Every structure is written in structure tokens, then in C-alpha cells.
Amino acid sequence: MGKNILKRIDLIFKEEPDSKNVLKKTLSKSNDELINELIASGLKGRGGAGFPTGLKWKLTAESKSTEKYVICNADEGEPGTFKDREILTQVPYKVLTGMAVCGRIIGARKGFIYLRGEYKYLLKELNAEIKKFHAICDELGLKFRVEVFMGFGAYICGEESALFESMEGKRGEPRNKPPYPSDFGYLGKPTVINNVETLAHTFTIFQHGADKFRELGVKDSHGSKLFSISGDTPTPGIYELELGMTVEDFVNDFGDGDTKAVQVGGASGFCVPRKKFRETRIGYQGKLTGISLPTGGSMMLFNSSRSMYNLLSNYLEFFTEESCGQCTPCRVGTQQLIEGIRAVKRGEKPASYLDKLLALTETMKATAKCGLGQSVANSFQSIVENFREEMIY
Amino acid sequence: MDALQEKIKEVVAHHGRERHNLLPVLQEVVEQERYLSDYAMTLIAEEMGISAADVYGTATFYSFMDTVPRGKYLIRVCKTITCYMKGKNQILMALEEALKIKLGETTPDKKFTLMETNCLGWCHKAPAMLINDDVHTELTVEKVHSIIKEYKERP
Numbered sequence: 005m006g007k008n009i010l011k012r013i014d015l016i017f018k019e020e021p022d023s024k025n026v027l028k029k030t031l032s033k034s035n036d037e038l039i040n041e042l043i044a045s046g047l048k049g050r051g052g053a054g055f056p057t058g059l060k061w062k063l064t065a066e067s068k069s070t071e072k073y074v075i076c077n078a079d080e081g082e083p084g085t086f087k088d089r090e091i092l093t094q095v096p097y098k099v100l101t102g103m104a105v106c107g108r109i110i111g112a113r114k115g116f117i118y119l120r121g122e123y124k125y126l127l128k129e130l131n132a133e134i135k136k137f138h139a140i141c142d143e144l145g146l147k148f149r150v151e152v153f154m155g156f157g158a159y160i161c162g163e164e165s166a167l168f169e170s171m172e173g174k175r176g177e178p179r180n181k182p183p184y185p186s187d188f189g190y191l192g193k194p195t196v197i198n199n200v201e202t203l204a205h206t207f208t209i210f211q212h213g214a215d216k217f218r219e220l221g222v223k224d225s226h227g228s229k230l231f232s233i234s235g236d237t238p239t240p241g242i243y244e245l246e247l248g249m250t251v252e253d254f255v256n257d258f259g260d261g262d263t264k265a266v267q268v269g270g271a272s273g274f275c276v277p278r279k280k281f282r283e284t285r286i287g288y289q290g291k292l293t294g295i296s297l298p299t300g301g302s303m304m305l306f307n308s309s310r311s312m313y314n315l316l317s318n319y320l321e322f323f324t325e326e327s328c329g330q331c332t333p334c335r336v337g338t339q340q341l342i343e344g345i346r347a348v349k350r351g352e353k354p355a356s357y358l359d360k361l362l363a364l365t366e367t368m369k370a371t372a373k374c375g376l377g378q379s380v381a382n383s384f385q386s387i388v389e390n391f392r393e394e395m396i397y
Numbered sequence: 398m399d400a401l402q403e404k405i406k407e408v409v410a411h412h413g414r415e416r417h418n419l420l421p422v423l424q425e426v427v428e429q430e431r432y433l434s435d436y437a438m439t440l441i442a443e444e445m446g447i448s449a450a451d452v453y454g455t456a457t458f459y460s461f462m463d464t465v466p467r468g469k470y471l472i473r474v475c476k477t478i479t480c481y482m483k484g485k486n487q488i489l490m491a492l493e494e495a496l497k498i499k500l501g502e503t504t505p506d507k508k509f510t511l512m513e514t515n516c517l518g519w520c521h522k523a524p525a526m527l528i529n530d531d532v533h534t535e536l537t538v539e540k541v542h543s544i545i546k547e548y549k550e551r552p
């Protein structure tokens with residue numbers, strides 16, 4: 005433990021006193037040049053899904069409309085994630101610069117930061133930063149304005165289409181896809197929506213070039229990533245690490261010497277048991293050997309004193325409360341799962357009932373409308389399959 | 398026109414009547430009134446030209462949009478996994494003791510309401526809670542008592 009096996013990266017939080025110059029230099033390049041730079045960097049979305057950022061901007065730029073929007077997703081509701089707040093606190097100008105450059109590329113004059121209600125205390129300082137940034141835009145002749153939109157306590161609003169609905173003054177219920185935001189986003193207009201960290205990385209890429217970013221990480225998972233580390237660890241906090249690490253190296257670095265499991269990607273992510281630490285890597289699906297888990301950066305460690313039943317039950321409670329209730333597989337499924345594991349634990353249902361519940365999560369994965377309902381299977385299956393005896397006794 | 402009517406007219410005029418301003422309008426009313434009454438929702442609906450059912454349906458979707466009266470200081474204790482592991486239940490008990498109310502209740506003087514909430518994003522400094530917009534982290538039983546003492550002394 006605490007071996008510092010993994011290289012610490014210092015790009016995101018590195019202060020850039022002359023951010024205006026970075027913006028100016030960036031704006032002196034053509035839109036095509038900038039998009040090519042982003043694509044060459046290999047940057048993928050840091051909000052969890054890992055969509056290539058350059059391609060997202062390109063598609064939205066190609067969409068025909070006089071009204072377009074750039075939205076920064078700062079809803080950060082995934083259990084175990086807290087890095088986006090820190091970016092907005094320490095280097096907000098990087099995010100704003102990324103938004104403004106995106107605005108010029110796609111043809112948007114307006115940007116929004118959707119900030120979760122739990123981070124309201126940040127609003128005053130953030131607005132002050134935005135004001136300063138507007139002055140820089142004016143000075144450089146860039147017509148771009150950013151506004152903060154406050155969320156109000158709903159995890160599902162982090163899902164991009166639910167976020168648009170919420171901004172439009174409605175219930176945060178995810179839409180059917182397609183159409184995708186690049187064609188039909190906020191107010192039905194072409195919209196780029198990116199995670200806070202993704203936008204901060206675009207600043208690094210514009211500042212130092214694609215190569216410097218691409219140097220980090222591994223094939224298919226380039227660059228560094230912020231990890232929010234919590235649970236049974238002597239050193240909880242936010243760390244910037246390279247993508248592609250094994251869970252084993254991670255645990256040797258951050259574990260307390262008695263790590264039994266690591267939950268990668270929060271409640272909607274996967275539980276990795278000790279016996280799979282070595283074969284599991286953190287990164288996007290690709291040519292990595294073994295299992296490869298994408299993540300928004302939530303890493304929760306559990307030592308042998310923890311009950312995995314309590315862990316699963318806590319996650320299911322979370323999903324039951326946060327399901328928007330729009331579709332049956334998710335609304336009813338989450339409730340049946342939590343009641344189901346309780347019944348097994350109390351001995352009211354046989355252990356084989358767990359297999360019925362596992363099958364139910366497969367159905368949810370296939371039929372739920374959005375990522376929330378679909379991803380309940382991730383933690384449910386990885387916990388029940390690896391810690392079955394803890395579910396029963 | 399009563400005071401609430403006047404206030405809502407003002408809030409709507411400030412944000413604009415278009416539908417996409419509904420959330421900011423609701424948020425401001427909740428903040429000022431400490432909750433969203435049926436009456437307030439009817440007034441907002443009238444003022445913005447949408448149905449009261451629609452306003453109600455939207456408002457109740459959001460967990461921070463309180464539709465019953467809350468205390469001046471609304472405490473939300475994080476109950477998600479890391480806070481749970483790091484002693485959330487003891488924190489809750491300390492709060493119940495300090496405030497002499499149970500989870501979900503409001504003190505008779507309408508000063509405090511005690512609630513739980515999902516992940517606040519302070520897992521590395523668990524256990525955590527919000528009091529209105531302010532964050533309190535790395536809580537201990539002693540810390541809870543001194544925080545509540547301090548809030549009790551506030552007007």
C-alpha cells in the first residue's frame with residue numbers, strides 16, 4: 005500500500021496564469037485544424053460513456069442550424085465521484101475555454117453549465133469566473149456567453165437527454181435515442197454536451213498539442229483521467245492517473261492492505277473481487293487484454309470487514325429512489341431486486357431465487373430506456389456472482 | 398393581490414414566462430418560502446400560462462423541491478455507501494439527539510428539518526451533510542453537536 009506504483013500526472017490542475025493567451029492562440033487556428041487535433045489526441049468523454057470528443061464536435065458542427073448550444077455536464081451524481089467539482093473550483097477557466105472553443109467550432113454563441121443542486125455553494129465564485137471570462141471573450145472578439153443552470157436533486161438529470169428536458173423546465177425524463185444531441189439537443193437544437201473533465205482536457209490538448217496527451221495511457225484509452233478515490237483507503241482523494249492501469253496496481257497503491265473488492269464506476273459500475281484484480285484494467289473497451297472497465301472515475305475500495313450485501317442493498321436503494329419511473333423494467337425492476345435480495349437474506353426465498361433476479365437484470369439491460377436502468381445489471385451481477393454466499397448468510 | 402401573488406409575479410417577470418424558465422422560478426420560490434405550497438404552484442401556473450398539474454408534476458420530480466413546509470435550516474445527511482460505511486448512522490443519531498426530532502421531522506420552532514439524501518460528492522471526506530447550501534464534512538458526533546449549537550445561535 006502507498007507504494008506510488010502508478011505515475012501521478014499533473015495536467016488538469018496545473019495552473020495556467022495566461023489562459024487568455026491559450027484561448028487566443030487556439031482561436032488563431034482553423035476549425036478543421038482544431039477538430040483534427042482533438043481527433044488525433046484520442047480524447048474520449050470522461051463522463052462515463054467514452055464517446056470520442058473530436059467526433060462529437062465534428063458531427064455537431066456539421067449539423068445545420070442557426071441556433072446551437074454547448075453544455076457542460078456538472079451534474080456529477082454518480083456515487084463516489086467528486087472530481088468535477090474540484091475542476092470547477094480550481095481551474096474553471098480551462099472548462100470555460102473548452103466551451104468557448106467548442107462554441108466557435110460548432111457555431112454556438114451560448115453555453116450552459118448544468119450544476120447539481122448539491123454544489124450550489126460554488127455558484128457565486130463560478131459566476132465571478134464566468135464574468136471574467138466574458139471580458140476575455142469580448143477582448144478577443146468572440147461572441148460567446150456562458151450561464152449556469154442549477155439542478156435540483158435528481159441523479160437522472162446527469163443523463164444527457166434528461167438534462168435537456170430539465171433545462172427546458174420539465175421532469176428530467178430521458179428521451180428516446182436517436183435523435184442524438186448533435187442533431188436534437190437542448191430546445192431541439194444541435195448541442196454538444198460534455199463532462200466537466202472532458203472540457204478541461206480539451207484545454208490541455210489545445211495548449212500542448214495532441215501528442216503530449218496521446219503519449220499518456222494505452223492504445224484505445226489515451227491520456228490521463230481523474231480518479232475519485234474513497235472507501236477503505238488511507239489516502240482518499242482526487243488523483244490524476246494514466247488510463248490502462250490494472251486494478252492490482254491500483255490496489256497496491258491505494259488499498260489498506262486488506263482490500264477485498266473495488267467498485268469501479270460507482271453504483272452503475274462494476275465490482276471487482278480480489279481474484280480478478282490482476283486481469284482487470286481501467287480504460288475503454290478496446291484491444292486491452294483481459295477485462296477492461298470504463299469509468300467516470302469513481303473508485304471505491306472495500307476491505308474484508310465490509311458486507312457486500314450491504315453494499316448491494318445501498319446501491320439498489322439508490323437506484324430505486326433515482327429511477328425516473330418512466331419505464332416499467334427499471335421502475336418495477338429496481339424495486340423487485342431490492343425486495344428480492346432482502347427476502348433471500350431473511351430466508352423467505354431460497355438461494356436459487358438469486359438466479360431469477362440475475363435474469364431480471366438481463367431483461368432490464370435489454371429493455372430499459374436509458375443508461376440508469378440498463379446499468380443496474382453491472383453492479384448487481386458483479387456483486388451477486390462474486391459474493392453469492394454473502395447474499396445468503 | 399396578496400404577498401405571495403406579488404412575489405411570484407416578480408419572480409416570473411425576472412426569469413421570463415417561457416417554459417424553460419420554470420425550474421429557476423420554482424427554485425427561487427422554494428428558497429424564499431422554504432417550500433412550494435399548492436397555492437404557490439397554482440399561482441406559478443397561472444403566471445406562466447401552464448396547467449397547475451404540469452407545474453406539480455414537474456416540481457415533484459426533483460428531490461430538493463419541497464412541497465411540505467421545511468425549517469429554516471434544512472439538513473441533508475448523505476446516506477450513500479461511503480458515508481454509510483464511515484458512520485452515517487451515528488451522525489444521524491447525534492443530530493436527532495441535538496435537535497430532539499426524528500429523521501424527516503421539523504423542530505417545533507421551524508428552525509431545523511432533518512433529512513437524508515443520496516451521494517453529495519464528498520466521499521473522500523465522509524461522513525458529510527448539507528445545511529441549506531453549506532457543506533460539512535468529516536463529521537464526528539462532537540462536530541455535529543458544535544455545528545448545531547452554532548446554528549441554534551443564528552437568528
Ligand SMILES: Cc1cc2nc3c(=O)[nH]c(=O)nc-3n(C[C@H](O)[C@H](O)[C@H](O)COP(=O)(O)O)c2cc1C
Pocket residue numbers: 048049050051052053054055077078079080081082159160161162163164165197198199200202203374375376
Ligand atoms: C443515469 C446517468 C447519469 C449520468 N450522469 C452524468 C453526470 O453526472 N455527469 C456527466 O458528465 N455525465 C453523466 N452521464 C453521461 C451523459 O449522459 C453523457 O454521456 C456525458 O455527459 C457526455 O459527456 P462526455 O462525452 O464528455 O463524457 C450520465 C449518464 C446516465 C445514463
Ligand code: SF4
Pocket residue numbers: 160177178326327328329330331332334335372373374375376377378
Ligand atoms: S431506465 Fe429508469 S431512469 Fe431510465 S428512463 Fe427508464 S425508468 Fe427512467
